[in-house]
Amino acid sequence: MASVKLYIYDLSNGLAKQLSAQLTGRQIDGIWHTSIVVYGKEVFYGQGISTTLPGKSHHGQPLQVVDLGETALDEETWEEYLTDMRVHYTADKYHLLDFNCNSFTNDCAGFLTGNSIPSFVKDLPTDFLSTPFGAALRPTIDAMYRRPTPGAPAVAPPPPNQPVAASLLQAVASQAQASPSNSPASPLTATESLAGSLHPCTNSASFHALLRTHRVVVAFFTDPQECPPCRVIAPLFDQLAAEKGIRAATGGRGAAFTKIDLRVGAGQILGLEWGISTTPTFMFFLDGTKIAELKGVDAGELKAQVDLLLFQAYPPHPHSSLSLPAAEALSLEPILFTQVPALDTVLSKFVSFIDAAPSSPTTSQAKEVLRTQVVPYLKARFAAKTSSLPSAVPSLLTSWAAATTALVGALPTDTLFPLVDMWRLAALDLAAAAWLASAPAAGPIGVLVRTARDVLAQPAQAQDKGKRNYLLTVLRLLANAFQTPALGRALLCGGDGATLGTLVPALLHVDAAVRTAAASLAFNAAAGVQRARLATGAGLGGVNERSTKADDADAALATDEEWQIELVSALVEALEREEGEDVVHRLVAALACLLRFMPVDGQVQGLLEVLGARATVQGKLQTTLVQKKEVRMLVEEVASLCPS
Incomplete structure (x- = not known):
């Protein structure tokens, strides 16, 4: 041994x-x-x-x-x-x-x-x-x-x-x-670019490993040296691998294609194991079990067998047969708040708030960080008209995060919105977003969001204009975070639930601008779910976890129904109360993303029945509120996705 x-x-x-x-x-x-x-x-x-x-x-x-x-x-x-x-x-x-x-x-x-x-x-x-x-x-x-x-x-x-x-x-x-x-x-340079989903197997052990680790496998037993028909059909097999293979399909919902040359390695022994008596021979496997076999050159039958195998493995979601042109036309790109304010004015205003508070070494140091590091970075990144856009570096972000924690602890909440507005812009910088995603709950966004949640816990009459501005800006910051999927996922699925705890009550806020920002954030979160479902295949029917090659965070975002249930419930309630057409549009767009490919037997389905969601959604069509044709179409389609 x-x-x-x-x-x-x-x-x-x-x-x-x-x-x-x-x-x-x-x-x-x-x-x-x-x-x-x-x-x-x-x-x-x-x-x-x-x-x-x-x-x-x-x-x-x-x-x-x-x-x-x-x-x-x-x-x-x-x-x-x-x-x-x-x-x-x-x-x-x-x-x-x-x-x-x-x-x-x-x-x-x-x-x-x-x-x-x-x-x-x-x-x-x-x-x-x-x-x-x-x-x-x-x-x-x-x-x-x-x-x-x-x-x-x-x-x-x-x-x-x-x-x-x-x-x-x-x-x-x-x-x-x-x-x-x-x-x-x-x-x-190679003689050709090999198909992306071809997996070489030259022995029984590697072939069985392929069967264990991939839900769908198409095997081509070949002898290209002595078999002219093998050489004839090989280009089609390569084409099918590129078109139907795991990398060509959506997030692992394809087949693993393997060529087994009987003259290479232990290929002949592997052929004997599977009873190969002629080449070319194609075998089709589902969950490790051979379900079909094809001998000889028959291009049409080979294509048909591959399509049938994929259909058996991944039957389409029931909603895929519905005509949903408005939902299909929805862009899944996030709604962003990109306006750049006069940064010198913002800094001046915020410095006056800092100077009005009790002085301390930490607040003085924080003010210096904003003046000498943060605002110059923001001006160079977002205000300067140049093709070169400098990204935030970790040392700057670390100092800024420490300053944020110090200022949140020292200043009244109603004076903090200029600080949040600076972070709103930074969230649009991929380097800053990646840094923020590394510790969403413990980082500056976590500090700011928890403060916003505390504001929402207060009675409406206690939320003055400054607190309203703070809350509005935090929601816009969170919406911008979804430009970087990793940061959006981290805020939604990780940490202490503060993001969802802020979003849900904000959807019912008395202020229309706050509700608009909250509905935008809800859409970004829901669009992220739909993108993750498309990437992982979760909820689309018949997806086996071992065949999914997408990121674990994508899978968690697609399948974690606990927070989705809370968001769906809040969206339905907000839709029932909402009287602004623009906000209604964003609410139903968020629902469309969450419901279109929701798990067939999941908890969201039952929740919609309990809430009477279809009647609530249809109710918006019985008023004069919804006037735009595209919004009315989307409302009708979302109603059709709700159980009757």
Whole structure:
């Protein structure tokens, strides 16, 4: 018996950990490269398959070593396997996302031990591509690994944040295929860009691991060397993988496609295990069970079988058959409050409030932070007419947060709204938003929101103009937080529930401007739920958690009905009382997002029946309040989503 280790390296050299939250809205701790260590040798894939002494490759020392278990195979069998694999894992087939070092180590792990490499490593490309930044960067990465053709356009540039994206991409790409001799080489162009959802399997263990970890699997048993029909059907299979695969489908609601070459590795043994007597043969698996098989070249039947398999796995949500043009036309982009006030005037007004309060070293220091750091940053970021927009740095935000805590504790609430308005603008800066998302409850937003909740707990007659302004500005700050999904999720699902505790009573506030801001925040939260449901497949029918590749926070936002129940209840009550058409529009738009793909057997369905929500919504059509055609259509559609 010989021990098998997995060495894990970070191809980004720490850049991913530093920049991922800012670029993608989620934390990615590394762009992982892996190698297999067995029989005193480290084996990895980049410029073909390479072998070194453990820890002596050009990647240096590993960041992490994972024990994959022991192998009963002898070293000679292992070397024979590598010889076969060298035909399969060639330098020209390398692709940073689709066919890389981790594809190789996962295959080897299955052959040696029957285990898989850790999911945080093998699922990283899917997690990355599920972010808007990753999706935007995909064409650039594909172009790097595609052989140029005459007349073809140049390599696509990185998306916005180009200098950051370019440095991260270049660091990863150069490390990924650097030569073992410590002299980095440019990634080799491939003969083609491999389909994103193709998973190589060269042995029984890796194939069974694929069946365990993916709900839907389409397997193509092939012998391209001796089977002309295999070569004929292969391009269609690649196309289906790109169109119907996990990365091409919405948030993991697709199939994992695998090609099994009977001449590579232990492919022939795997073919015998599944009774393969002719090639090409296609097998279709649902939840690990084979449900269909297709032999020979039949393009139409192959497409039909894949579609049928996906339909069985993910039957459409009942609401998907409804005609909802107004709901479908809703933009899920957040409603933002972007107006930039005269910052010098805001500062002057707020300084007068600070000077009127009892003096202390902490308030004096806080005033200095605002004057010398915060307002200059806000003016450069939001007021200056320049193409260069400086982002907030952690040192500034840390000082500003400390100043905020000190001032909230020292000043009357009705004087704090200029301070909140500064944070409202900062929430539009992705760097500041990422920093705020790291500790939403303990950070400055948490302090400000809890104070707003205390204001709402007071009788309406006790809420003077200053407190009303404070509350209004906090709601606008929270609405702006949803420009960065990670911050919006953190405020809604994490912490102490202060955000929801502020939103719910604000929807019923006596002041129309406060209700408008609250309805805007409610829509942003509800739109975030719909985006998360589309990203994870939650509530859309038949989604198995193990097939979902989206972020855990997305899944929590999509499926946590506890706070959604509270929000739906508040929206229905607010809609019943509301007399402003613009606010009604935002309320029903929020309900449309929450109800359109709500879990079929969830608690929200029962709540709507108890509340008599359909009658409440329809009641708005029986008054002269709703005049705009698009609003009336949306009200009618939301009523149809409520149980009768």
